[in-house]
Amino acid sequence: MSTAPGCVSRAVVTSGPRRPPPQRADSAMAWLKRNFFDGIGNMLITFGLLWVLFETVPNLVRWAVLNAVWYTPNAEVCHAAAGACWAIVPEKYRVMLFGTFPYEEHWRGVIVIAIVLGLSVISTVRRLWSYWLFVAWIAAMAVVFVLMLGGVFGLKPIETHEWGGLPLTLIMFVGTVVGGLPAGVMLALGRRSTMPVIRALCVGFIEIIRGLPLVTILFMASLMFPLFLPEGMTIDKFMRAQIAMAIFFAAYAAEVVRGGLQAIPRGQYEAADTIGLNYWQKTTRIVLPQVMRIVLPSMMNEIIRAFKNTTFIGIIGLFDVLRATSTAIQDPTWVRYSIEAYLSIFVLYFVLCFAMSKYSERVECDLAVRR
């Protein structure tokens, strides 16, 4: 198993007694030579890259910083300037972040964002990892739904088709993981079951879902699924998209979990049998805790992917952050600054995904060293 970059692999640490690193006379010149001008090929690469950077970076800085307009309610000011128009962000951020959610009720969206992000931060503390954390997420989701839907405690009811922006993206993301993870574990267990019918069903389901683009599954959920329901019964579009996203995530999560299940030595199962545990006791108390530890890095990758995939729901007409931004820049006076608007949510997505991936790398390191 390869370890994350920057993470000292165990093989190196344990091979032989530790020796002190060799002393290196590290003057500035020596450092430069070692890292940039060590040999002709290296020098050519350095100069080539420097040339490219000198051609692009100053222009980029001039556009993005020096000549940019940071704040103005008047698009004409942007038109006159030569640089980027970041003013579109303060002008349109409410639409970009909350989409079609009623304007006076945006505070509810803010609380939802705070709950999800706050609980995410809490979840990073490894001492708190237990089944209870999962319960906490489910409870938080219940609170979030009450807050978003309204209709109780004097909150104005808001239907799901009016939801939008970052709250929608986050709810869709959390719903996907909270719903898809248990389903994925069940699918993986089913795939390794000794019962041929269950195994065949799980294999077929996983492979078909994994062979299809997410867009087609969402499309099926939004167009074809309503046809199959009994007359008069409807599931709203948000819920249909949520189920489709969770199913898609479950199929990929199942493959990750399967990898972990295969890594558990037979002895563990046999030992569990010996002390008389039944199937579910064996699975939940002996096997899964070890599996989860093994698959954590790959599972984090799938979770990050699930977050990026929430943008796909825009294609079937839900107003996630990306779609809300596309809508915000339909305004003819601001439409020419769409690149700036997209760049700003680019940064938003990058910050969230990058944080998740760095965290996952750190956990991977810790677990790899401790094991």
Next chain:
Amino acid sequence: MSEQLNVASRERYSRARRSLSFSGLWNNVAVRSWIYQLVIIAGVIGVGTFLIANAQNALSKQGISTGFGFLQQRAGFDIGETSIAFSSSDSFLKAYGVAVINTLKVAAASIVLATIVGVVVGIGRLSKNLLLNKLAAGYVEIFRNTPQLLQLIFWYTIITNLPRPRDAISIGGVFFLSNRGLSYPWFESAHYALLFGAFLAGCVAAWFLVRYTEGQGRRALRYVAWMFALGAIIGLPVLTGYFLGDARVISVPKLRGFNFFGGATTSPEFLALLLGLALYIAAFIAEIVRSGIQSVGQGQIEAARTIGLNRFDTYRKVIFPQALRVMVPPAAGQYISVVKNSSLGVVVGYPELFSVNNTVVTLSGHTVEAIAIMMSIYLAISFIIAMLMNFYNLFVQIKER
């Protein structure tokens, strides 16, 4: 003592198997598992029939006939970008054909571009040169940690905001980037299949030449062989062009009036989708390449050095063949995801399978059939790539004797 216990338990077990009492059957693992499975089969069939009956009911109420007969009907819509002739009077079936070709075209181009960029960035991440190393790392982090759809929309926005063809951005005077897409040199249309054949023949000849002189130690001979190989790759198409009476083998795009003539031009949609698919996947390919190369033991590299291979040959003959085994399975997964994510073309209006299918659903009303067709095509493509990669995997695997 244990002998006795064993006998006792065996007796109990066989009694449980023999007895026909309900509790006995229930305690038999095999019987119980079959009961579970029968219940599940019944459940699946039951739910399935219920759903299908609902759909049939709903469709018959809407007066929609079911079946695949509609494929022969007149499509009644145009497709913006086609590789084979298609007009609105052609059938739905042919529309699917055009769509599949478009999907494969953009996927193939993306896979090639993603592989090239991915290998370069992946090797860059292992470079001793700090600048290259950090730039490659930055590329991977940025492209891996943002949604592909956002990247795609971003590229499309940039391309549509590019200058008009008259003020196109020229790259070396042969590539032109404008809001009409990328114009690039291409074969003269009439003989391009022949010329391409000549080019391929040149490549094969070059490969044999280099291969043949490989074992010979003489440096000069090898350089001569390399020159001849290069000559074959360029010379064969040129000669073919000359004998066909068409000296201009390749035509360079030229601005005439408001647009480019000569060469070839990709549509802005194709270009955006190509960049959106390739640059995103390239970040993942780069990681695969990096970990593949790192998986080759240090001893292998030291051994290669010891027998006097230079850096390039160490890479080509020792590191890469071994890294390839580690890289192929995950790379295959990424290639499949390129094909699947080409369905994002619908967002920028590139007529690939998913977006054409949308039009078919709207125009024909045969939702269920159209979605079934689309899904089977995607599944078929995914499975074919997976199968090809499995064969390849068998081919490169360590041959254990």
